[in-house]
Amino acid sequence: DTAVSQTPKYLVTQMGNDKSIKCEQNLGHDTMYWYKQDSKKFLKIMFSYNNKELIINETVPNRFSPKSPDKAHLNLHINSLELGDSAVYFCASSQSALGANQPQHFGDGTRLSIL
Amino acid sequence: GQSLEQPSEVTAVEGAIVQINCTYQTSGFYGLSWYQQHDGGAPTFLSYNALDGLEETGRFSSFLSRSDSYGYLLLQELQMKDSASYFCAVSLSYNTDKLIFGTGTRLQVFP
Numbered sequence: 589d590t591a592v593s594q595t596p597k598y599l600v601t602q603m604g605n606d607k608s609i610k611c612e613q614n615l616g617h618d619t620m621y622w623y624k625q626d627s628k629k630f631l632k633i634m635f636s637y638n639n640k641e642l643i644i645n646e647t648v649p650n651r652f653s654p655k656s657p658d659k660a661h662l663n664l665h666i667n668s669l670e671l672g673d674s675a676v677y678f679c680a681s682s683q684s685a686l687g688a689n690q691p692q693h694f695g696d697g698t699r700l701s702i703l
Numbered sequence: 704g705q706s707l708e709q710p711s712e713v714t715a716v717e718g719a720i721v722q723i724n725c726t727y728q729t730s731g732f733y734g735l736s737w738y739q740q741h742d743g744g745a746p747t748f749l750s751y752n753a754l755d756g757l758e759e760t761g762r763f764s765s766f767l768s769r770s771d772s773y774g775y776l777l778l779q780e781l782q783m784k785d786s787a788s789y790f791c792a793v794s795l796s797y798n799t800d801k802l803i804f805g806t807g808t809r810l811q812v813f814p
Contacts, residue, residue, distance in 0.1 A: 592745075619800050629788060631746065631804040644801050678745065684800055689734050691748035692802065 591615050594679045594695035601669060602703050608665045609698045611679030619643070619684040620662035621692065622654060625676040637662055638684055674702045705729045707791055707805035714811045715781050723776045723808045725791035733794040735767050735774045736802065741787045749776070749789075778810070786812045 594611040601607055613620065621644075622634040636644035637656040651667045662679060679695040706728040715721040725735070734753040738746040752758050752767035752774060764777040778785055791805040 621800075629740075629807045631790060631807070633801060633803075636800060638800075644799075680746075682800060689736065689751040689753065689794065690800070691736070691751070692746075692800075694745035694747070696745050 592679055592681055592693050592695040594677075594698055596698060597696065598699050598701075600701045600703065603669055603671060605669050606665070606667045607669060607700070608663055609677055609679075609700075610661070610663045611695060612661050613679075613681040613693070614660065615681055615683075615693060617681040617683045617693070618659050619682050620656065620659070621680040621682075622662065622664050623678040623680060623694075625678060625697070627675070631678070635662075635664075669700075669702050671702050674700055676700070705793070705795075705803045707793060707803060709789075709791060709805045709808045711806070712809045712811070714813065716813050717781055717783060719781050720777065720779045721781060721810065723778070723789050723791075723810065725774045725776075725805050727772050727774075727791070727793050727805070729793050729795060729803060731795040732769065732772075733796050735765070736792045736794065737763075737765055737776045738790045738792060738804075739787050740790065740807075744787075746790065781812050783812050783814065786810060 592613045619638045621636045625631045635654045640656045656662045676697045680692040682690045682692045736751045737749040740746040750765040762779045767774040788807045792802040
């Protein structure tokens with residue numbers, strides 16, 4: 589069984605379009621994340637949710653809007669896509685345990701290419 | 704700003720030992736994690752250090768020196784399947800799950 593699954597795996601679209609990426613985890617974790625990995629493989633956090641509540645919101649254009657309908661799902665909607673949005677987007681989850689390390693479990697990524 | 708520096712690339716042969724260094728300058732520090740990522744794959748957790756010293760997990764060990772803002776990942780008895788990118792990541796404080804990732808090191812293992 590896949591622990592963190594995200595769809596679609598590949599997304600090729602035109603500049604200016606709106607698209608969504610979905611993520612689901614079946615690990616029972618209460619914290620979920622979105623990361624962006626650029627062409628140089630630099631991995632940067634975008635958002636994190638804990639029990640459907642937005643916890644981390646990095647300096648991300650407001651064209652990016654996360655939504656968490658429940659603690660097992662975290663979706664990412666992107667409006668007016670730009671060339672610079674081309675990257676791999678990873679969803680991750682962990683059990684929130686402030687004061688102790690809890691590994692983050694990553695999905696397989698969504699490869700977004702803007703034409 | 705936050706900065707975690709790693710060598711961009713390391714090469715080694717099967718059976719050898721390799722060390723991947725990570726130096727950090729961050730606004731806070733609670734612990735250092737290491738993640739492995741194969742080409743086209745997802746990052747996967749390897750190890751975590753909150754205290755100074757060496758943590759051993761099978762062929763992989765991780766070391767931390769908080770006073771030097773430095774850590775390393777040691778891979779022993781290298782195998783071809785260890786060819787991947789390795790990332791260090793800092794937890795900034797006890798009250799956040801946020802990780803700041805390093806620049807990543809690509810390890811190539813040759814036969």
